[in-house]
Amino acid sequence: MRSALILLAAVSSFAWGLWTESAAEPRPDAPSAPPLAGDEDQGGGAEPAPNPAPAPEANAKDENNPAFHARLKEIAGSYARWGRVDAPQWAPTDCKMPGASTARMSASKDSESHGKKLYFLFGSSIRDYVKATAEGAAEAPAGLAIVKESWVPREVPAGTIRVRRQEPRDKREGDYEDPRGAFPPSDFVEPYAEKDGKLYTTGAKHGLFVMYKLDPKTPGTDEGWVYGAVSADGKTVTGAGKLTSCMECHTQAEHGRLFGLK
Numbered sequence: 001m002r003s004a005l006i007l008l009a010a011v012s013s014f015a016w017g018l019w020t021e022s023a024a025e026p027r028p029d030a031p032s033a034p035p036l037a038g039d040e041d042q043g044g045g046a047e048p049a050p051n052p053a054p055a056p057e058a059n060a061k062d063e064n065n066p067a068f069h070a071r072l073k074e075i076a077g078s079y080a081r082w083g084r085v086d087a088p089q090w091a092p093t094d095c096k097m098p099g100a101s102t103a104r105m106s107a108s109k110d111s112e113s114h115g116k117k118l119y120f121l122f123g124s125s126i127r128d129y130v131k132a133t134a135e136g137a138a139e140a141p142a143g144l145a146i147v148k149e150s151w152v153p154r155e156v157p158a159g160t161i162r163v164r165r166q167e168p169r170d171k172r173e174g175d176y177e178d179p180r181g182a183f184p185p186s187d188f189v190e191p192y193a194e195k196d197g198k199l200y201t202t203g204a205k206h207g208l209f210v211m212y213k214l215d216p217k218t219p220g221t222d223e224g225w226v227y228g229a230v231s232a233d234g235k236t237v238t239g240a241g242k243l244t245s246c247m248e249c250h251t252q253a254e255h256g257r258l259f260g261l262k
Helices: 002-024 066-081 126-132 244-250
Strands: 118-123 145-156 165-168 186-190 192-195 198-213 225-230 237-241
Touching: 066 145, 066 198, 066 225, 066 237, 118 126, 118 198, 198 244, 225 244
Parallel strands: none
Antiparallel strands: 118 145, 145 198, 165 186, 192 198, 198 225, 225 237
8 A cells, every 4th residue: 555655656756757847848730928018019109219428539639637636526417406507587476377488409510529419508607607708707706617518319209299397306496485385396308309400309418517706716627617527427527627628619709618508
């Protein structure tokens, strides 16, 4: 009796092994499993997401002075809360929607920097920037910083609906004071620009191009201005100090190294 039970157990184990092995092998006529979300072949459908743009490469003409790295990284980590230079204030006195900050196509011919890119311009003090770029204005004050947030342009159909988004920022002078706190400080953003009859929107973020003002007598600066190129994530400084690729244009600016909004 005991021998019979042992034999029956061995035969059962062997049969179970054969069954599980065959079940693991796909049958030739079995339909394939549907792809997981995001694994579909997108040929002819939605275009795949673009690869992130690399950090701005160091220009061979430029220096990278480590004395300015800490401040450049600090600016890169906080500029998004400053607000955009061209963003209008809230308009509480009528029913009109506030205007929007729009993307701009860079006029720079240097493709290694922000040339041929879309950009938004941020300022540590919108008031000081506007004053410094007004007709007959005095020099920008020490402490002013501006950031050109650069994006690779992506062409879209001319009839694309331009969707605005709302982005929070720090409070600034001239803001509407809402007693209920229902309208926190924010900017409306329209990430589109037109050039040569074509419409573009922002693709991959390219990098940050920074200028900040120190005392004009500060060594290693362009009459007080420090130029910097920082990766899109704000962690890597690829150029700092008197950057030739920046100064070639900014020394010709009408407002003491600043061009203002055109």
